Amino acid sequence: MSGIIELNRNELSYPPPANVIEAARKSLQGVNRYATIREIGELKRALSNYCGAAEESVFVASGVEILLGQLLQLFSRRGGIVIIDPTFFIIARVAESLGTKVLKVRLTTPSFSLPLEPLIDEARSAALVVIDSPNNPTGRLLLDRGSIRRLCESSSGVLLVDESYYEFADFSVIDMVKDYTNLIVTRTMSKAFGLAGLKVGYMAAGEAVLRDLSSLEVALRPTTPSACAAVAALKDIKYMTNNVALVSEERERVSREASAMGVEVYPSSTNFLLMRTSQANAARKLKERGVVVFDPSNQFPSQFIRVSIGTPEENDIFLSSLKEILAME
Numbered sequence: 001m002s003g004i005i006e007l008n009r010n011e012l013s014y015p016p017p018a019n020v021i022e023a024a025r026k027s028l029q030g031v032n033r034y035a036t037i038r039e040i041g042e043l044k045r046a047l048s049n050y051c052g053a054a055e056e057s058v059f060v061a062s063g064v065e066i067l068l069g070q071l072l073q074l075f076s077r078r079g080g081i082v083i084i085d086p087t088f089f090i091i092a093r094v095a096e097s098l099g100t101k102v103l104k105v106r107l108t109t110p111s112f113s114l115p116l117e118p119l120i121d122e123a124r125s126a127a128l129v130v131i132d133s134p135n136n137p138t139g140r141l142l143l144d145r146g147s148i149r150r151l152c153e154s155s156s157g158v159l160l161v162d163e164s165y166y167e168f169a170d171f172s173v174i175d176m177v178k179d180y181t182n183l184i185v186t187r188t189m190s191k192a193f194g195l196a197g198l199k200v201g202y203m204a205a206g207e208a209v210l211r212d213l214s215s216l217e218v219a220l221r222p223t224t225p226s227a228c229a230a231v232a233a234l235k236d237i238k239y240m241t242n243n244v245a246l247v248s249e250e251r252e253r254v255s256r257e258a259s260a261m262g263v264e265v266y267p268s269s270t271n272f273l274l275m276r277t278s279q280a281n282a283a284r285k286l287k288e289r290g291v292v293v294f295d296p297s298n299q300f301p302s303q304f305i306r307v308s309i310g311t312p313e314e315n316d317i318f319l320s321s322l323k324e325i326l327a328m329e
C-alpha cells in the first residue's frame with residue numbers, strides 16, 4: 001500500500017455492498033428532483049424497523065451533524081446548554097458559537113467516566129444537556145438506563161444523547177424516547193453502515209421536539225441517492241454486523257499491540273482508539289510518516305492521538321509507524 005493512510009475521521013474502511021451502490025446509482029436518474037415524501041417515508045419506516053422507535057417519532061436529515069447543530073440552535077434560545085468535556089468537536093464548536101451560556105462538565109480522569117451527580121445538578125436549570133455516548137474522542141460508553149432515567153426526571157429541559165457509534169457498543173437508550181418526552185436520541189449511518197459520503201442522520205424524539213423542527217423538515221432532508229442507499233443498507237443488516245465484527249476484532253488487536261509497545265490505550269466501544277504515547281506531537285510525527293490520525297491536542301496533551309480502525313493492512317502500517325516514533329529520542 002502506498003500513499004497517505006487516513007485514520008482520522010472514524011469512517012468505515014470497507015465499502016457498502018453492491019446492492020447499496022446500485023440503489024444509489026439507479027436513483028441518479030431522478031436527481032433533478034428533490035427527495036419525495038414517499039422516499040423519505042420509506043426511509044423512516046426502515047429506520048423505525050431497525051431501531052425500534054415508532055415511525056412517527058423518527059426524523060431524518062442529511063447528516064447527524066446537521067441535526068445536532070439545529071437542536072443546539074433551537075434550545076439555545078430557551079436557556080443554557082450543558083455539554084461534557086471532552087465531546088464530539090462539532091457539539092462543542094456549535095454550542096460555543098451560539099452566544100448562550102455553555103457549561104462544560106469534565107469527564108473524570110483517568111477513566112473518563114461521567115460525573116453523574118454534578119451533571120444532574122447542572123441539568124436542573126439547563127434548556128439542553130448533550131452527551132455523546134459512546135463518547136468521542138475517548139471511546140467510552142458513558143450512560144446506562146438508570147442514569148438516563150435520573151437525568152430525564154431531574155432536568156427542566158431536554159436531554160440529547162448522540163449514539164453515532166451505537167452499533168459498535170451494542171447498547172442503546174433509543175427505546176426510552178417513548179417514556180420520556182424530554183429525551184432525544186440521534187444516530188448516523190456514516191459509521192457502521194459505511195455511508196459517510198452520503199450523510200444520513202436520524203433521531204427519535206417526542207412530539208413537541210418534532211413539532212419544533214417540522215418547518216425545517218424539507219430543508220434538512222437527505223438527497224434521493226442518500227435515502228435510497230440507506231433503505232438498501234437497512235435491508236442488509238448482516239453485511240453491517242459482519243463489518244462491525246471485523247472492526248471490533250481489529251480494534252482489540254491494535255489495542256493489544258500498541259499496549260505491548262508501552263502506549264496507554266483506553267478501552268473503546270467505538271471504531272477508534274484513544275491513546276497516550278510517550279512522544280510529544282505524536283500526531284504530527286505520524287503524519288510525517290504518511291499516517292494521518294486525529295490530533296486531539298486542543299483537549300489533551302500532545303502525546304495523545306485518536307486513531308480510527310482501518311483495514312488490517314492499514315492498521316499494520318499505523319502500528320509500524322507508531323513503533324518508529326516511539327523509538328525516537
